[in-house]
Amino acid sequence: MLNIANTIRSTLLRSKTRNVRTLAATVNPAEQQQVQAVLPDKLYSSIEIEYRGHDKAVLKSYTTFLQQVCKHLEIPQGRLEVLPYIRWVQPALRSKFVHKKYKLHYETRTHITKLEILNVTGSTASTFLEYIERNIPEGVGMRVGFTELQPLPLTIQN
Structure with missing residues (x-):
């Protein structure tokens, strides 16, 4: 029994072709153009970009960069808000085990x-x-939030 299993395994490993059945999806180019024409582009009423970093000067420079990008691409810019910083303090002993009063x-x-x-x-x-994420400075994190505009449902429109 083991001899037959070893023979089958060795012949399968030696064969270079694998029989895999796949179904290729055939798409007519005319249908593809119709699908692209039917789907409208999304509309966003606002995009909120929040970026964080430890160096205030780097954030100020990146803010200037973002404002210049908006100006050159003629993208309407909303409010710019500088939030108060978050302070994190971690006390640690100077020595490994003793002298607790020296921190x-x-x-x-x-x-x-x-x-x-x-x-x-x-x-x-x-x-x-994509452009501003490619040019983000080192040590700066970014969070992006979208507010998308949607049409009213048909039940409300009537």
Whole structure:
């Protein structure tokens, strides 16, 4: 019994072709163009960009960069909000085990800035976000929130 299993295994391992059945989806180019024409672009009433970092000067420079990008691409810019920093303090002993009264305090400050972009389409938003994400400085994190415009349902329209 083992001899037969070893023979089958060795012949399967030696064969270079694998028989895999796949179904290729055939799409007519005319149908594909109709599908692309039917789907409208998304509309966003606002995009909120929040970026954080430990260096205030880097955030200020990146804010200037974002404002210049909005100006050159003619994207309407909303409010710019500089939030208060978040302070994190971690006390630690100077020595490993003893001398509890001799401590060090490690502190980090995270500065936060929010920028709002108003009334953009989906393609403009994706291009804009890709560009600013590629040029984000080292040590800066970004969070993006979208507010999308949707048409009213038919039950409410009537």
